[in-house]
Amino acid sequence: MTSAKVIRALAQTVLAPLIAVVVSMIVTSVVVSISGSSVTEFWDVMLSWPSNRNWVNITNQTSMLFLAALAAAIAFRMNLFNIGVEGQYTLAAFVASAVAGAAWLPGKANVLLALVVAMVVGALWAGIAGVLKVTRGVSEVISTIMLNAIAGTMIGYLLNNHGDQYGQGRRTTPIPESSMMPGWAPWGAINGQIWTLCILAVIAGVTMSVVINRTRFGFDLRATGANEDAAIASGVKVKKMVVIAMLISGAIAGLVWMPALFGAAGYYGPPFQHMLGFTGIAVALLGRNRPLGIFFGAVLFAWLSERANAVSLETGVSPSVVQVTQGVVVLAVVIAYEVVRRWVAAHEQRQLTSAIGEEARA
Template sequence: MSVVRRGALALASPVLALLLAGLIITVVLAVIGDDIAGFWSVMSSVPEPRNAVAMLNQASVLYLSGVAAAIGFRMNLFNIGVEGQYRLAAFAAGAVAGAAWLPGYLNSLLAVVVAMAVGAAWAGLAGALRAYRGVSEVISTIMLNSIAGFLISYLIVKVGRTTGNATGTDPMPEGSRIGTIAIFPDSPTELYGLSLLAIVVGVLFWLVLNRTRFGFELRATGASDSAAVASGVDSRRMIVTTMLLSGAVAGLVGLPVIFSSAYNYGSSFQAGLGFAGIAVALLGRNHPVGIAFAALLFAYLSQQANLLNILAGISPDIVAVAQGVVVMSVVIVYEVVRRYRVRAEQTQVASTLSAESRAAAPTEGAAS
């Protein structure tokens, strides 16, 4: 299959999926009797600079969450626990940063390392259960999500403080906070410093996956567990390692907000990013670049949703429905396109080879 055709097919899947999702949402709006034209004009409007920055901030954390999920997906491990991992890790980071055991940025660094370690450990539990006791990681991570929530509620009153209605960890000292980056000069919102982690993680993800032995073994295990085992991959160790890595990246998800905006972990900390990450990873086909586009799209939809109620009188929850529909469309369309691609390639191989054998036929005929 030519490079052009392969590329076209790779692009066709998300485009088709989005068209399908748009169609379904339009039908939903029509059935409910909402303002279809209003919905599309709001959703397709160009965002204000401050919205665009908020979008980028949102996209960066969605990207981290998406990569965390994708690391597992690439070897058929369904880490549904990114949600619990990032929240527990964010809490730990907030607590460590607030305790201020170390001065300045050393304190920040420690908090980041602790966040990754906590995320990794929480995921590693599920990994170890799967590898050594055969417990499905889907079940164990879902349970661990729930446990993480209760654990945070329990611990936060021990280490945190209550001001008014809000309970949270101690705010971190000024010197440990991470600055923001101004993108538009007149925008009141700025890009969180740690959003740049998304880029670092993305590059590392690509590099490890495609250029290292570990990445190859991970992909091989995902493509065919039996072939990987026969090729000398220690599948138990791969399961634990992959879950540790996935959890470590999940541990980063909450950090941009904590270090550049909230300065502590509190009860109002944003939940649901882990589940959104699963959808983002699916939409981005677990590919570093694909996930980036998916994260931007999801962030864009969420930001525009805020305007829906004001400008078109439509409840913004329709956008959450839209995001769900996108994921479903993606799963269906990708499978259809995959089958088409397999058939197209087989046909092409058959025709190339038969053309070759026809070219060789005259000599064969002469010999017999």
């Protein structure tokens, strides 16, 4: 490996994230100070070691954020902006919950059926945007945003007219106990359980890494995202790739809430966690659309989310300050990578100019 490649690799893996972390900490400290709270107390609580229960929650949250980010990253690698992960996983969670609640199959077969249904629903909902793009030239950003709204409206209508009454709200029929998959309690049942279906995040991450980096499809996807004209010249069917990429993105999005559904919730209703799709997009950007980077980004966001309650209770700082931190982290990472990229490019240009000058003098 040449010195230029070493510098580029170190800058991208170490320097850019370090700059982003420092900038986000400075900005957050300023926000906390303006709010009239103690910056020292804020960071003492935020950086303190979580309890066992907190670690369980962080692990579970990481798995869902990882799946959401992975769904967005597949499209991003194709230079597609799938802003509809939110609607895709929400609709998929609702339909899968209804299917699992109907219990057409016994025991764990019911779980498998629901997972397949969730992936199919998510894929089809994302596929609409892909088809509109290649047949009518509709921007996937606009279509996926609109599909998010349509999904929410559909779910509201179906719950109100066909859901079970639950307190002041509505829910799908609860999943039979035989189909629930609670998981593993490493620190005892009192501290909660790490959901069994968190393993879906591991499987999806490994599969994506292999497909993107070791297959012809992955090469075509990366090539199309890097330079569409060059991909067409090399024989890649770009329109087909667009639809396939959106289908895969939606299928992964369909799995986002499955760990929580079968691990704890048992039905679609008040326990459903919104905004995972939008947060996943931020995590994908933070992780540079690579599975390993996405993993660290998901852990960071899950950590910040879990520590928000502790910060509010112990320091009086509003949990919204943590949301500011999350936004600043993403913005800082994007800016830091661009700054580092330009610095590396300028460094390589100086090296090239120096080499050409030495060769001319020789």
